[in-house]
Amino acid sequence: DTGVSQNPRHKITKRGQNVTFRCDPISEHNRLYWYRQTLGQGPEFLTYFQNEAQLEKSRLLSDRFSAERPKGSFSTLEIQRTEQGDSAMYLCASSRTGIGTEAFFGQGTRLTVV
Amino acid sequence: TQLLEQSPQFLSIQEGENLTVYCNSSSVFSSLQWYRQEPGEGPVLLVTVVTGGEVKKLKRLTFQFGDARKDSSLHITAAQPGDTGLYLCAGAKTDSWGKLQFGAGTQVVVTP
Numbered sequence: 061d062t063g064v065s066q067n068p069r070h071k072i073t074k075r076g077q078n079v080t081f082r083c084d085p086i087s088e089h090n091r092l093y094w095y096r097q098t099l100g101q102g103p104e105f106l107t108y109f110q111n112e113a114q115l116e117k118s119r120l121l122s123d124r125f126s127a128e129r130p131k132g133s134f135s136t137l138e139i140q141r142t143e144q145g146d147s148a149m150y151l152c153a154s155s156r157t158g159i160g161t162e163a164f165f166g167q168g169t170r171l172t173v174v
Numbered sequence: 175t176q177l178l179e180q181s182p183q184f185l186s187i188q189e190g191e192n193l194t195v196y197c198n199s200s201s202v203f204s205s206l207q208w209y210r211q212e213p214g215e216g217p218v219l220l221v222t223v224v225t226g227g228e229v230k231k232l233k234r235l236t237f238q239f240g241d242a243r244k245d246s247s248l249h250i251t252a253a254q255p256g257d258t259g260l261y262l263c264a265g266a267k268t269d270s271w272g273k274l275q276f277g278a279g280t281q282v283v284v285t286p
Binding site for chain 2: 064066091093100101102103104105108116151153154155158159160161162163164165166167168170
């Protein structure tokens, strides 16, 4: 069990560029979550998948953001036309399905938009 | 806007002292989790409390869930420098414990 893996760990991009992050969950976990954390704040929920189905999206997830989990395994989060306000740590977590199943987080991707 | 309020925001103590971090809300949660986060890393789960009034101990850490399942506390006895970190509480409102509402965190610094 290698835990939740996120790539890249750090990304610096110019305003207006598109970026894509990848998350590989723990292998037997069929739920996958994306969170965003800005400096001095706790993580904020963005969206989650059960297998390949995206079951919920937060209002924080503007139309410039899109998340996919095409085969129910890894997931990608794409941000189009990045803005400076998108600078944050993007965290991925995974869990099993069922009552009382805790989520485990990856190390995150730190995005800086310049 | 964080629905879970943590206090204090920052705590600096000497090695060997005790500390308590509080997590309060006006909402009822089906479970409440405590995480610790190091700079540049993701949160690491410490404990989950589910039952109102529940107390869980993890070595020198004691976690309590309020009777009404709206608040929680974390108490560290005889703090060590390795306890330094950002402590986050997070509540789940459904049986899916991965969809969480986090507090803003309490930064704890333990100096030798």
